[in-house]
Amino acid sequence: MSDLFEKLPAQIDQLNNHISQQTRQLSDFARRLELILSQDHKQIPIRDQSFAEDFTSFCAQWRSYMDETMTTWQHLREQIRQQLAAKKYPSSLQTKSFTLRAKTLSGTCDDFTTAYDRFTNLYKNYTLSKLPVWILTACSEDLNNWTKKILFLSREMTKYTAKN
Numbered sequence: 001m002s003d004l005f006e007k008l009p010a011q012i013d014q015l016n017n018h019i020s021q022q023t024r025q026l027s028d029f030a031r032r033l034e035l036i037l038s039q040d041h042k043q044i045p046i047r048d049q050s051f052a053e054d055f056t057s058f059c060a061q062w063r064s065y066m067d068e069t070m071t072t073w074q075h076l077r078e079q080i081r082q083q084l085a086a087k088k089y090p091s092s093l094q095t096k097s098f099t100l101r102a103k104t105l106s107g108t109c110d111d112f113t114t115a116y117d118r119f120t121n122l123y124k125n126y127t128l129s130k131l132p133v134w135i136l137t138a139c140s141e142d143l144n145n146w147t148k149k150i151l152f153l154s155r156e157m158t159k160y161t162a163k164n
Helices: 002-041 051-085 092-123 133-163
Strands: none
Touching: 002 051, 002 092, 002 133, 051 133, 092 133
């Protein structure tokens, strides 16, 4: 049981680090898109010929990671809820650690959402090719939903630990 609660910090840190990395990449795509739009507006030949291909690859990798990670988190969440139902509670230190990490994850997800909003606002003016932005939108929504579930799980753990 304690192994499960000891595994949580590493899992949430891994998710947090990956989201930070994806946020940086998405910000880079927004910067590249802004430059492409500027070149198109000035009727200058577009220099970034790999943008659409790179973005499509980014979206495919992000979707694959999200599917894999969310399956892992769904399994972990189920195990934790079973442990809590069986009155096997984490220590207060484990709960506080998880809660702090969950709040940090929430902030990281907010940063991703900000980068996503910036990109989609720029994409509205992009007419050179069709990009799979719908995949990015689905990933963003999934990420926000899972962050809410992780935060709720931290509240549940806190509630049960406080009772104990």
